[in-house]
Amino acid sequence: MSPRRVTLADVAKAAGVSRTTASLVLSGRGRELRISQDVEQRVLKTAEELQYRPNIVSRGLRTGSSRTIGFVSDTVATSRLAGDMIKGALEGARDRGFMLFIGETEGDAELERLLLQAMHDRQVDGLILASMFTRTIKVPKTITAAPAVLLNALPKQPAPLPAILPDEVEAGRRAARVLLDAGHRDGIYLIGAGPRLRDVPTESLAAVERLIGIREALGEAGVQVAGARTCPDWQPDYGLEATRDLLRTVQPRALICFNDRIAMGAYQALDDFGLKVPADVSIVSFDDHPIASWVRPQLTTVALPHYELGRKAVDVLFTEIERDRSAAGGVGEVHRVPMPVRHRESVAPSSAAGSSG
Amino acid sequence: MSPRRVTLADVAKAAGVSRTTASLVLSGRGRELRISQDVEQRVLKTAEELQYRPNIVSRGLRTGSSRTIGFVSDTVATSRLAGDMIKGALEGARDRGFMLFIGETEGDAELERLLLQAMHDRQVDGLILASMFTRTIKVPKTITAAPAVLLNALPKQPAPLPAILPDEVEAGRRAARVLLDAGHRDGIYLIGAGPRLRDVPTESLAAVERLIGIREALGEAGVQVAGARTCPDWQPDYGLEATRDLLRTVQPRALICFNDRIAMGAYQALDDFGLKVPADVSIVSFDDHPIASWVRPQLTTVALPHYELGRKAVDVLFTEIERDRSAAGGVGEVHRVPMPVRHRESVAPSSAAGSSG
DNA sequence: ATCGGGCGCTAACCCGATTTAGCAACGAGT
DNA sequence: ACTCGTTGCTAAATCGGGTTAGCGCCCGAT
CATH class of the missing domain: 1.10.260.40 (lambda repressor-like DNA-binding domains)
Incomplete structure (x- = not known):
């Protein structure tokens, strides 16, 4: 005992x-x-x-605060991709003497309801609603029972909830600029989405925003996207298939892959066609998944700042908790976290490049 | 408000x-x-x-139970490898109306102490101490304040704590048998550890146990390991280097890689030497990391049952909580969870294979 | 009439803290 | 001697439930 x-x-x-x-x-x-x-x-x-x-339980009964926040996600806890979001949230919470409840909904609305209920029953001081991939979500009504923020998601209906998201548009611009800076102007193809804004996987906000950024940066330089292949899901096999399909008709000079898993498929397709990265084809991608530094040559990619997203979510949540105490209404500000470029080995100067800056 | x-x-x-x-x-x-x-x-x-x-907080004050368990790990929450352990634990807890506190220690003993303290302050009903990779850990003294189990770890000093671990020895046997069943008897090399039991990365229990299983199964078939290369860390680049080093002197017929990341490096090395998987070299590996089904040909591997480990940990913890209530002493039983083989494309029959029965 | 006993419900205390209101003792001022 | 203000501490209420002991009532037996 x-x-x-x-x-x-x-x-x-x-x-x-x-x-x-x-x-x-x-x-x-x-x-x-x-x-x-x-x-x-x-x-x-x-x-x-x-x-x-x-005894914090006892103190909590009196003060109403459990010094605990809830982290509810669709399936973020089990995806390595986003595990660092939890780490960031964990450390942000720890710095303030708070603990983290974790819950997964699997996208099931009823499960989500029960989970939020269970957390409220335990008097959480605030909630983080996280999504595994950047998208819009339906905010449950019960969310108003405590301060809350959205992580990697935007509310489907207007709601006074702050949201923390990666700056995908700027990431798109950065990816494009990596190629532009290397002198690429022709034969730039997209794998995963595009070329039109509606050619994106269902619900994927990231796809739309990355596409906007890419087209904007290329447009400013007077460069056109040469073509694109969409993928229904951003997995290696779809990337492989899409790239193969592309290579059957054209020889690209550069690929912008919409994430690293697609890029891995692209590597495989290029290999099949005897094309070398980056000598024949430069590749730039998004996410900075671990795989990006495992493939050869290592992949230049625009990193999802998972850790920072998690931390920022906690920071914003605490200002929200503060606001709640002072009985002030929320505004639903959107916070964008920058996505840094990881320069590695998959981009080479365009052989047709003129001056280099 | x-x-x-x-x-x-x-x-x-x-x-x-x-x-x-x-x-x-x-x-x-x-x-x-x-x-x-x-x-x-x-x-x-x-x-x-x-x-x-x-209000569960209030009820908890009276009954002493918070209907909450703590999941403390070195860094398991952020590793995709083990994220499924959390998922398993989460679902096991949910089935019983329990929530999960999550915490990471980063291997820091002081952090661990504070974290356990914070959890005890919140009256957790039990604790799961998890390790990212299978190994022995030093059990903190304060652990006795509540029922606890070890997940993917064994206590360094004898302790009356139940432990839940993958059945690595049997996994080793299974990996070896995959090759034996395909008719391989010669030219089987190990990448990652071995051939002697002391040729393993520091603290890695998995390495030792897998090695034992491999040698046992091969031994029973009268087959010898042809050679081995160790890796200081089980990452792709070490696997690449180790395999390159091997290929400079011999041509293996089959490789047993100690995990999938090493196997990925091995793929790259074989490619460099113009060798085809599985036509020239069969590969079997461990873990069933996502990468295993992304590489081509897809990798045959013995899967770490992360989800089942997490669930089992919760199950055992609840019997432990029960035991604590009845004031009975713990025994520290070790539970082994089977590791299933994922048959994919990286193993081919040995060209020198005789009878196949 | 009195007692015993089952029925149906409630007063009051408990868990372990925080917080408000206020008490006793003392010295200083008038 | 009396009021007033400090100083230094404590009694008691509170949070939201769970739990124990027992109260009042009605019925039947003596």
Whole structure:
């Protein structure tokens, strides 16, 4: 059997004071409420000796705060891709002495309802609703029971919820600029989505935004996308198939793959056609999945800042909790986290390149 | 501001009964304590109408249970490899109406201490101590404050803690048998560890056990390991280097790679030497990392049952919690979860194969 | 009339903290 | 001597439930 914990009453008794006094001293309000140095020291010493630790459950009952936040996702907890989001959230929470409840909904609305309920039953101070991939989600009504933020997602209907998202449009621009900077102007193809804004996988916000950024940066340089192949799902086999299909008709000079798994498929297709990366074809991609540094040559990619997203979500959530305490209404601001370029080996200067900057 | 929750007192008042009566009815003890049908129905109806939900924090204060378990790992939450362990644990907990606290220690003992403390402060009913890779760990003393199990780890010093681990020895046997069944008897090399039991990465229990299983199964068939290359860390680049080194002197007929990332490096090395998988060299591996089905040909591998490990850990933890309640002492049983073979495309019959029975 | 006993419900205490209101002792001012 | 203000501490209420002991009532038996 586990031994009984030391309680405030134990400390008070051992120090020969009332529970009130012990509580005041230990919560640092002793000075303010005129507890003598003598008593203060005695209480602190006793607490130390007995290894007293306040019971947060009990405190929570009184104060209404459990010093806990809930992290609810569709399936983010099990995807390595986004595991770092949890890590960021975890560390942000830890810095403030908060713990993290984790829950997965598998995209099931009923499960989500039950999960949120279970978290509210445990008096979470706030909630993070995360999505595995960037998209719009239907915000459950019960969410209003506590402060909340959206992570990697936007509300389908307008809602006063802050959202934290990667800056995908800028990422698109950056990917395009990597190629432009290497002198590429012709034979740039897209694998995964495009060329039109509606040629994207269902619900994928990232696809649309990346596409916008790509077209914008290329457009500014007076460059046209030479063509594109869409993929119903962004997995290696679809990337392989799409790229093969492309190579049967044209020889691209550069590929912008919409994520690293697609890029892996593209590598395989290029290999099949005897084309070398980056000598024959340059490749730039998105996500910075571990695979990006495992393939050869290593893949130049625009990284999803998972860790930063998780941390930012917690930061925003805490300002939201603050706001809630002051009874102020939320506004639903959208926070964009920059996606950094990881320069590796899959991009070479265009052989047709003129001046280099 | 979030609206105030409906409390038991609200229900009691609305139903015109005492809090006691309401509590008895709602906790199902009404019949036992002779509450009339009439009152019982009234209370249930009122609770339903007011959408009453008991506050678990409050209940926890009285009963000592928070209906929550803690999942503490070195860095398991952020590794896709092991994310499914969390998923398994999550679902096991959910089935019992429990939530999961998540925490990472980064291998830092002080962080671990603080984390366990924070969890105990929140009255967790039990703890799962998980490791990202199978190994022995130093069990913190404070662990005795609540029931606990080890996941993917064994205690360094003898401790009465149950442990849940993949059956690595049998996995080793299975990997070897995959090759034996395909008729391979000669030219079988190991990449990652071996050939001696002490030729393994530091602290890696999996390496030792897989090696034991491999040697056992091969030995029973009267087959010798032709040679081996160790890797200081089981990453693709080390696998690549080790395999290259091997290919400079011999031409293997089959490789047993100690995990899929190493196998990926091996693929690259074989490609460099113009050798085809599986026509020239068969490969069998461990883990069933996503990459195993992305490489071509797809990799035959013995899967780590992450999901089952997580679930099993929760199951064992609950029997442990039960045991704790009955004040019985723990025994520290070791539970082994089978690792299934994923037959894919990287193993071909040995060209020198004779009879196949 | 009195007692015993089952029935149906509730008062009151408990969990472990926080917090409000206020008490006792003492010195200073009038 | 009396009021007033500090100082230093504590009693008691509170959070939202679970749990124990027992109260009032009615019926039947003595």
